[in-house]
Amino acid sequence: MPQHTDAPTALKVALLGGGTVGSQTARILTEDADILRDRVGADLELTGIAVRDTGATRDWQADPALYTTDAEALVDGADVVIELMGGIEPARTLILRALAAGTSVVTGNKALLAQHGEELYAAAAATGAQLSFEAAVAGAIPILRPLRDSLGGDRVTRVMGIANGTTNFILDRMDSEGADFDDALAEAQRLGYAEADPTADVEGHDAAAKAAILATIAFGAPYTLDQVAVAGITAITAEDNAAAAEAGYVIKLLAIAERGRAADGAEGAVLRVHPTLLPREHPLASVRGAFNAVFVEADNAGELMFYGPGAGGAPTASAVMGDVVSIAQRIVRGGPARLRTPVTALPALDPAEAHTSFMVVLRAADQPGVLRRVAGVFEEHGVSIETLRQVPSEREDAPGASLRLITHRARQRDLDATVGALAALDVVHEVASVLRVEGN
Template structure:
């Protein structure tokens, strides 16, 4: 595909016009709702932008397909390149890497600004696209890429730009939160909760990206990039999904006053050798029920931000769905439209620090460890000795006798914060003790 050549940066006031031509790439759940808003709310949007946002076309694979909201049939086209070439603003809601990446590059190379909700693309190729936008004076906006309708990226980029963000921790995937909530409140199995999520449209037929943690990991990379002013990619995020979470894990969590959530965490830290950096991780996590994140139910999302001066902030709302996500898309579109009409430079992401990604083994966290052990004298001493040997202190320890523990007992330990590598070493050595029949569960603990 021949790509157009770049033009000069669009920083001067645009010539007088009565409309901005908007190309919409993708007519799925979110794309259909974006088209509806552009059509039904055209007068309101024109008042806010200063000119009409004219939807010139919707690029789709099948022009005859039935959609959630049906636009004028003449708007649907399979010629995405021609649509991009004739646009003042491109909204990309196709998803995936290609052809989305090539089409966004095509727009940015000639100074056409882009709104996208494509978290996977940004997590893998964001730096390339940011650089291209900076070179041509185009704007690349992506509020819809993280947490649906929740306005979290603009606060990180703008409102907190005069502060130092130390940590971002959140429920960034509505599908997994719905599943874990059903497992916690109704005692549902993972399989049954997933099936219900699929029936209700929260989960795809292939839910791997959600339940495997990869969707949340892409969002973690984007959040960290904005929060810390450096560039991070998906492969720098440690990822664990929720497929191994059991009913027994939920029961143990509830008994200890916790609830299990899949958390995306990005935090500043210092490695054991003194290197300052950031640790990015996604995994099932025990959160105290009284913590703000502990009360997030159903398919909702929430992001908890800890900043040096602002303190603790929480952003909460619908994390998915056509209309909520389209709301975030249109917020970006209006902001870009106002800039084009009034003139002035684009609002760009400009990294100001080189904060390397540290290995997850450097993370400092707590763990709940559940052991099946022989019910005999000296076992507690031997188990506690393993923790002490590796410099990990135990905060609480409880022995639980269950119906199927006739030949032994269950120990439930919660540690103080320690390096992940030390916790891993503890678990590895526990498996070698003849008094330990099984390490039944290991879950991280946050929010204490």
């Protein structure tokens, strides 16, 4: 599209947040100014950086005169606002202020989008402003634009991703080196992959926010964090990894958004985050260390995978700047905002309606008739067993046998009832773990 006759020669860019990603975004705007001008057709002028402390030490130091504590003034004078503050407030209020004025916004704030996305989408649509958030899900990995644009003529049926580098690093160490959870977490913290308080990562909350965003773009309906079923990785043990490896699987924390059907046949979306067994030959199983990947299934395109660094200042800033350039080109060349506001009525289903396979590990008495009674419980609840292996228990405090079962695909609700009935059997000492299986 050619540049229109009254196109601006410069666009004012306000940056909210001067942390790791904010600093790298400021660096790109400054050091790559000539490249950006050539791509946009106008200068991208960084007018200020809103921070809490103007004198703090930063990853990359911009001109000291750019730092300010007056975020509202920056927003009011901007052509494009970049929000990298994190948290809910004041980020939400500042974004709404910009959108109400018709100013387009780029954000990497996954928590805000997962909790207040519908409000923000509506605010953008009301004024024709653009709200872009490629950096909110998988760092440098381009996934939202492909879902929205490249697959806009297709029907996405499932998005399944390793969306948290901290947990992938921990699980990778547990799998490849036999480390226990605490040791793997300590290593992740030492290397800077995990925060001092890793709760949001290891309990699955970070990945859950990303699952809600992925579902919103993939299925065209607004989803929120409270619609995602979440389980973290803190309960994963060396025995779980051994059982998975023996059966040819690897454990990954997956964020999953998929189409499904309720008991009455109505179509909806199931959103879930949990440790999952993947066959070692599955593309996601090969994602190691702190890297991220998103695996997409669509009716016509088939299976696609997007892979790369999911965090870090420079990689995430790259995704931020991709959105900034796209918005700036639209302003300079003319044209409507490219945000497709979610409008489709595809309700979130109860996660208990999800269908998948499961690995169930039991500790049971080592005596005749146990296998028959255990199998009978599965049959009673309509859950079919695909494989069953009995091995001696390695725990001195839990004598007997360890039973490792993998089921055919079953409804989560039926598996939950099965587990409850198994726990009540007098020959079952403990239901040690229940893990979902995907990718078969």
